[in-house]
Amino acid sequence: xxxxxxxxxxxxxxxxxxxxxxxxxxxxxxxxxxxxxxxxxxxxxxxxxxxxxxxxxxxxxxxxxxxxxxxxxxxxxxxxxxxxxxxxxxxxxxxxxxxxxxxxxxxxxxxxxxxxxxxxxxxxxxxxxxxxxxxxxxxxxxxxxxxxxxxxxxxxxxxxxxxxxxxxxxxxxxxxxxxxxxxxxxxxxxxxxxxxxxxxxxxxxxxxxxxxxxxxxxxxxxxxxxxxxxxxxxxxxxxxxxxxxxxxxxxxxxxxxxxxxxxxxxxxxxxxxxxxxxxxxxxxxxxxxxxxxxxxxxxxxxxxxxxxxxxxxxxxxxxxxxxxxxxxxxxxxxxxxxxxxxx
Numbered sequence: 001x002x003x004x005x006x007x008x009x010x011x012x013x014x015x016x017x018x019x020x021x022x023x024x025x026x027x028x029x030x031x032x033x034x035x036x037x038x039x040x041x042x043x044x045x046x047x048x049x050x051x052x053x054x055x056x057x058x059x060x061x062x063x064x065x066x067x068x069x070x071x072x073x074x075x076x077x078x079x080x081x082x083x084x085x086x087x088x089x090x091x092x093x094x095x096x097x098x099x100x101x102x103x104x105x106x107x108x109x110x111x112x113x114x115x116x117x118x119x120x121x122x123x124x125x126x127x128x129x130x131x132x133x134x135x136x137x138x139x140x141x142x143x144x145x146x147x148x149x150x151x152x153x154x155x156x157x158x159x160x161x162x163x164x165x166x167x168x169x170x171x172x173x174x175x176x177x178x179x180x181x182x183x184x185x186x187x188x189x190x191x192x193x194x195x196x197x198x199x200x201x202x203x204x205x206x207x208x209x210x211x212x213x214x215x216x217x218x219x220x221x222x223x224x225x226x227x228x229x230x231x232x233x234x235x236x237x238x239x240x241x242x243x244x245x246x247x248x249x250x251x252x253x254x255x256x257x258x259x260x261x262x263x264x265x266x267x268x269x270x271x272x273x274x275x276x277x278x279x280x281x282x283x284x285x286x287x288x289x290x291x292x293x294x295x296x297x298x299x300x301x302x303x304x305x306x307x308x309x310x311x312x313x314x315x316x317x318x319x320x321x322x323x324x325x326x327x328x329x330x331x332x333x334x335x336x337x338x339x340x341x342x343x
Contacts, residue, residue, distance in 0.1 A: 010164040011195055016187040017172065018152035026184075029152035031100050037142030038067055045135035052134060053287020058124065062131060065116035073112025077105030081252060081259050101183055106143060107263055110233075124292045129226030129278075130285045133218070136232040137211045143236070144207035150200040153183060158197030158246040165201070168192035199246050206239035224284030226274065233271035237264040 020027040046059040079086060079096045082103070086096040095101070114128070121128045150156045157167055171193055172185030213235055218228045241264040251258045 011166045011168050013168050014154050030149035033149035037145035041138035041142040044138035049134040054290035055292045062120040065120040066113045069116030070109040070113025074104035074109030077108025078103040132229035136229040137214045140207045140211045144204045147200045147204040158199045159248050161197050166195035167198035169194045203243050210235035222284045225278045225281040227278050230271045230274040237268035240264045
């Protein structure tokens with residue numbers, strides 16, 4: 001692409017690499033972003049859980065189950081929907097295990113992660129939908145952080161653009177062999193091969209907007225029984241639908257549309273239906289339904305006054321709690337069960 005360098009001054013430059021070698025260790029930006037996102041999601045989820053009346057440390061305990069399940073589920077979804085990258089003539093199936101190279105389907109991560117969370121909730125005797133509501137904003141913020149990993153990997157972008165925020169794509173070379181290596185190589189020139197839509201950035205900003213929407217709606221309407229989580233899913237999939245249509249990376253299609261477009265449509269419909277149906281279950285779960293048994297690692301309430309809205313402010317709406325008494329049988333062991341892509 002032979003254009004004057006001044007033309008590119010307003011564009012977004014890609015990093016010259018996504019991997020740094022420290023002796024025998026490969027430090028990958030993608031992995032660091034995933035780890036940072038998980039830590040933030042657990043921290044925010046824990047904070048919101050305690051403010052809703054739950055026992056401190058519960059979300060951390062649940063994450064021990066949910067995170068490994070989610071990573072496996074995310075990778076499985078990616079490998080299944082993009083199987084041509086790993087299987088077939090000339091392909092190396094073992095690379096399907098190389099999670100550090102990128103490729104986590106959020107749909108699979110949420111689905112299997114929910115299974116891990118359900119197991120942990122059953123062990124603790126707390127309702128899974130309430131946990132899902134507490135962690136929903138943190139999950140979508142973690143997804144936003146994960147998109148920075150795609151930026152460093154120089155992947156998941158859209159078609160060519162002349163907009164001032166276009167993303168510059170560079171050719172990366174393996175410094176040892178001199179061969180092209182888009183994932184592990186280093187850019188040897190700042191002249192871009194193309195200037196494209198930064199769909200990673202569009203999704204990052206959209207995800208942050210969804211997080212703010214969930215936080216606001218949760219405070220305003222005191223969402224419970226999985227409705228905050230359903231709002232997150234509906235908001236995320238609405239954005240993922242149009243962003244997915246802009247992407248130009250290789251993907252399988254069904255009836256002319258990318259697989260993830262169809263997934264977005266179906267999951268969005270399911271989330272909206274759940275939002276409507278769950279409203280019949282009444283007010284948010286009672287704080288006493290969220291506290292774990294003292295013998296299970298924490299004293300009920302843990303000495304923290306719940307705010308009820310996850311915002312850190314005192315909950316002055318005691319009417320809902322009074323009305324909720326005796327009507328809501330969803331808490332306790334075996335509570336109702338409550339499926340976001342990094343790639």
